[in-house]
Amino acid sequence: MKIHTLGPAVTDSYRAAEQYRADHENLEVVGHPSFEVLYQSIPELRGELLLIPAAVKTPTGAGWGDLHYQYGDRLELIDSLITELSPLAILERRGRSG
Template identity: 45%
Template sequence: MVNLSELKSRINPLDLSELKSDGFFGFMNGENNMRKIHTLGPKATDSYEASQHIPDDVENEIVLHDSFDDIIENLQHYADDYLLLPAAYQSKHSDFGWRELSYEYWDRLTLETVYHHPLKTLCLISNFNFKQNKAIIHPATTNLLNTYLKKQKLDISIHYAGSKASAYDHFVADDYRFTIVSEDSLTEGHPYQIIQKYHPDMVWCLYHIIK
């Protein structure tokens, strides 16, 4: 005959701490350990493309923003999340870029991963039927445009957008004269002249946001 008291003594009690460490309760409560990464949107950007090639096996939630400046100005709201940006980052403010970010935000950002992923082919394009004798570009491409304008001895105003995709949208909608855009943003049969193509390589930096 089975001795019930003896049988009970042989059954190990359920170790809740082990279940908790294994993420059991997180799973039951709908929680997850997904890493949240803030970067530049929309999905047509190089930043989103680079976010799909981070060299690790961590599952990520990609949060897209209208500009890197918006992310950096609101870092306090994203504490313990992550920031992905290129080493070529340049603010719309000409005196602030990746170099300044590295020095001024040393106590708010920890560099976690650095990796290589090329940019999409860039195109400097011109609108023959422009209504504004101006250019609109992403700040990081300013030197490319200025090199062309200097060669052509052109002196025109330059407006800035948060991304190349946004710059192209404004270029089309507001009839600007020049922009620099990712080649894959151009639709077949577009009416614009491609003046020059660029094939830049890029280093990407993944930061942990401390505060």
Template identity: 40%
Template sequence: MIIHTLGPEATDSCRAAQHYERTQPGDIRIELHDCFENIIEHFNDYQGDCFLIPTAFKSCHTHLDWADIHYTHLDQLKLVTCFCYALDPLVLIRRLRLAANAAYTHPSTAALMKDYLHSIQDDAVIHYTDSKYLAYQNYRRVRARYVITNQKNVQLSDNEKIERTYTPDMVWCLYQILKKNR
């Protein structure tokens, strides 16, 4: 069995796929992709393989979320199983000095960022990325003021402070990709 999901290895999606692989019998191979949209665009190439996605998925490219994928592809995706697997702890980091007035996050955690910014009355511009891992990479590259990312990705400097920590559970859906009925 081949499972297509979001990469790189630092993503929660990869960890959830590895968890599934450890708990199931049989030969399972995990293929990581840059974004979920790339997997969806190639469903026809992956017939017979599996697709793993969190129910909190939201696209940073289109107005697409997990429900849209589930219902739009009813004829091409068969839900095999769902399981609960916690995300790595998330942190909201604030750069203390000399920072661009920007915040980076994945669309699925945007509500956390918006709530925090509202609570401190900050108007930082929110930028979205394909993963929380990429959010952290962009935050560092741009020297942005805020980011929400997985705690394990962080190398905190003396110019940064963890403002919030979150430990969410997540529901994951594993689908088999079927031949599309026309």
């Protein structure tokens, strides 16, 4: 069975999927280029697992709750986990470019 999430392997989501896989035999982690692509692939992923962070925010502004309501009739929550995030930095852009 496969567990699908955001790739590449350096993302927090992919590392969380690897952590989950370590406790569940016979899982293969598959990375996707974006969560939008992953959600659009739901019809082809029937019977497989998706790992979506609760703090996800797509470029269109959709959060986990929005995506849950949009796709909830096609998904079933089966488990949850808490993992540590990579260090984050907060930056402020000053001045104009160009």
